[in-house]
Amino acid sequence: MIPIPSQRAEPAMTPDMTLRGPEFDASAIRNGAVSIITMVISTIRRRRWVILGAIGGSILLGILLTILMTPRFTASATLEIQRETGSFVNVQGVQQKDSAVDQEFYNTQYGLLQSQTLAERVAADLGLSESPDFFRTVSIKSNQWFDSAGRPLPAMRRARVKAAGSALLKSFAVSPLRLSRLVTISFTYPDPAMAKRVIDTWSSDFVKLTLERRFEMTSYARQFLEGRIKQLRQRIDQGQRDLVDYASREGIINVPVTSNSGGNNGSVSVTERSLVAGNLTMLNDELNKAIAQRVEAESRLNAPGGSVQEALQNGAISTLRQRRTELSAEYARLMVQFEPNYPPAMAVRRQIEQLDAAITREENRVGSSLEQEYKAAARREQDLKAQVAQLKTDFLDQRRRGVEYNVIQRDLDTNQQLYDGLLQRYKEIGIAGGVGANNIVVVDPASVPQSPSSPNLLLNLLAATLLGVILGGGLAFVLEQIDQGLSDPGEVNAYFGIPLLGAIPKVETNALEALSDRKSSLSEAYLSLQTNLAFSTSHGVPRSLAVTSSRPAEGKSTTANALARSLARSVGRVLLIDADMRSPSVHHQLGIENRRGLSNYLSGDDDVTSMIYNTVYPGMDVITAGPHPPSAPDLLTGSRLDNLINQLLEIYQCVVFDIPPVMGLADAPLISSRVEGIIFVIEAHSTQKAMARVALQRLAAAHATIKGAVLTKFNSKRAHYGYGYDYGYGYGYGQEDKAPDA
Structure with a gap:
């Protein structure tokens, strides 16, 4: 059994559309693209x-x-917009580089060229706001702005100027030239001379407006800076007074200090320094020197052999020692020749003793001198330490009192710096405001257009x-x-997932007459249907077949008749059973009576032979529908239909049922589950896809084996893709026997 899709119309997945990992096969994408292109081409052709x-x-x-x-003329002019250089508000490190703001600057200029203010100014300069003809030309109703004589009303001047400016903007265009400072402005108007005048006025007014805006900016800046300078001057004066008063009240005395702060350039800076801090610095330096002297004296005093070293370095002691050495040498020479009691030797010895005493006295004096020097250095150190400690106390006290002084001093310095900076800017603004440089230049002025630009x-x-x-x-x-019909054979498998067994062409003559001609396109189509049907099972054509459709008049009866004829010529004896007991049509097609038929057998009559009618077609017999039963579904629910099929298959090679449409009726699902295969008929260009899909779903729910679909009444000139949905009920009961549904 072939499954029937239950979702909305979507192309069925073919073997080439299998998934490969996370992506679709390239062939699936290619096939989808080809299908879309084919659909578009088909739609365009039809x-x-x-x-x-x-x-x-x-x-x-x-x-x-x-x-x-109306012909309209376009006048244009080319302007050069230079980047503005220099500004009285430049602050280093704050303003962006020109390259970073060029685009922003030029976009601003383009916006100013198309501003409402500039357009209104042009309209006022040209007097367009006072001209009724201008408003008529631009299709603006202006009766409320002028009196009966066409004179402008003074009270409505603002409204006229605004409307005229808006009208000019609608026909005005700005076209920048890429990668340049050039921009083309153009205006379109029915009068070529007026178009030129508008562009000329627009260019000149833009230049004037730029200069006026710059002057207004400098004027506002001057006024702002004047106010700020006045405020800062008052703050500086008050800060100086507060600083002097506080220093006098707290006894803070600062002295100016000059220092070279410019390195090689020789610049000199003057700062203030408190008197206590200066004294403390000076005494601290002296204290450091006194400590060094005391340490040096102490080291000389306490050093091992310190007195001897000092004595050795003493000139008087050195002289005495030298004299003693000489006398000792002389005494030793005398002792070689004389006795110690020798008078000259004794005199020499007394001199030596005197020199030793003198040397001892001198050495004692040197040691006493070192000790006195050390004590003097220590006393001076202590005195300086006491003075420094006192100055430190005074300095810390002054620092505590000088916090407020420093706050006042910093505020004063800050205000002074701001004052100097603003004063400098104020002077620059005065110079810049007087120059009036213009950065807008008209490169190519407008000329009177000679030919219309539109239409x-x-x-x-x-x-x-x-x-x-x-x-x-x-x-x-x-x-x-x-167009909701199914109009292309390729859509059958794509929409319903069932194979297409054949496409039956639409004929202008009666279908049954066309079937009589074995060479007609209709006969060939049904022969192709039989051939495709033979491949649907392993044993060839299914032995029991049922032909149905979703609604009446789709060609199912003709298809059943034609298929039975074709099978009779190829496979042997074939029986065609008209199972549409609600609206039978086979007996009309074959011109036979409908006194006894299927309804009689299902009602309990077992004489099947009396119900079989021979036809003019060799090998083909027919069982008609028989009389209208009260309830066809009740007859079909029993086992008699199965018995009939088994009995007939012993006689015939194939049994073909022409059963009722599927939609709204229970007959088709009941019969379809009893036969070996179902052929589903779809009328091309008419049967709605949604209806056919629902019908196929009902058959699938009844466990019917759907062998494929047959597309009938197909017109190749109308082949396309489409979708639709609609069906109804009410087929069958109360109707008279109808003509063939071909």
């Missing part, structure tokens, strides 16, 4: 007259509008053609959506 009609109508309309349009016939025709293509495509799409 709806070509609609599309061509829309294009033709649009072109005619474009030509007509071009003829009726452009070629451009209008291209636009009309494009509009026609769009309208034609839209109409074709709408018609495709309205």
Whole structure:
């Protein structure tokens, strides 16, 4: 059994559309693209007259509008906008580089060129706001702005100027030239001379407006800086007074200090320093020197052999020692020759003793001198320490009292710096405001246009053609959506997931007459249907078949009849059973009576032989539907239908049932579950896809084996893709026997 999709119409997955990992096979994408292209080409081919009609109508309309349009002339001028250089508000490190703000600057200039203020100024300068003719030309009602004689009303001047400016802006355009400072401005108007005047006035007014805006900016800046300078001057004066009063009250005395702060450039800076801090610095330096002297004296005093070293370095002691050495040498020479009691030797010895005493006295004096020097250095150190400690106390006390002094001093310095900076800027603004440099230059002035810029016939025709293509495509799409029938054989498998057994062409003559001609396209189509059906099972054509459709008059009875004829010629004896007991038609097609038939057997009559009718077609017999039963579903729910099929298959090679449509009736699902295969008939260009899908779902729910679909009444000229949904009930009961549904 072939499954029937239950969702909305979507192409069924083919073997080439299997998934490979997370991506679709490239062939699936290619097939989808080909299907879409085929659908578009098919739609264009079928709806070509609609599309061509829309294009033709649009072109005619474009030509007509071009003829009726008023010629308009465009005047243009080229301006050069230089980047503004220099500013009285430049602050280093704050303002952006020119390269970073160029685009912003030029976009601003383009916006100013299209500003409402500039447009109103141009309108006022040219007197357009006072001209009723201008408002009539631009299609603006101006009766409320002028009196009956056409004179402007003074009270409405502002409204007129605003409306005139807006009208000018609608026809004004700005076109910057890429990668340059040039910009082209243009204005379009029915009068070429007026178009030139507008552009000339626009250019000059833009230059004037730029200068005026710059002057207004400097004027405002001057006023602002004057106020700020006045405030800062008052703050500086008050800060100086507060600083002097506080220093006098707290006894803070600062002295100026000059220092070279400029390195090689020789600049000199003057700062203030408190007197206590200066004294403390000076005494601290002296204390450091006293400590060094005391340490040096102490080291000389306490050093091992310190007195001897000092004595050795003493000149008097050195002289005495030298004299003693000489006398000792002389005494030793005398002792070599004389005795110690020798008078000259004794005299020499007494001199030596005197020199030793003198040396001892001198050494004692040197040691006493070192000790006195050390004590003096220690006393001086202590005195300086006491003074430094006192100055430290005074300095810390002054620091505590000088906090407020420093706050006042910092505020005063800050205000002084701000004052100096603003004063410098104020002088620069005065110079810049007097220069009045202009950065707007008219490179190419406007000239009177000689030929109209609009209407452009070629451009209008291209636009009309494009509009026609769009309208034609839209109409074709709408018609495709309205056309809900199945109009292309390739859609059968894509929409329903069942194979297409054959496409039966539509014939202008009676279908039964066309079937009589073995060489007709209709006969060939049904022969192709039989051939495809033979491949649906392993044993060839299913022995029991049922032909149905979703609704009446789709060609199911004709298909059952034609298939039975074709099978009779190829496989042997075939029996055609008209199982549509609600609205039978087989007996009309074959011209036989309908006194006894299927309803009689299902009601309990076992004489099947009396119900079989021979036909003029060799090997083909028929069982008609028989009389109308009260309830066809009740007859079909029993086991007699199964018994009938088994009994007939012993006689015939194939049994073909013409059963009722599926939608709204229970007959088709009841019969379809008893036969080996179902052939589902779909009328091309008419049967709605949704209805056919629902019908197939009902058959699938009844466990029917659907062998495929047959597309009947197919017109190849209308082959396309479409979708639709609609069906109804009420088929069968109370109706008279109808003619063949071919």
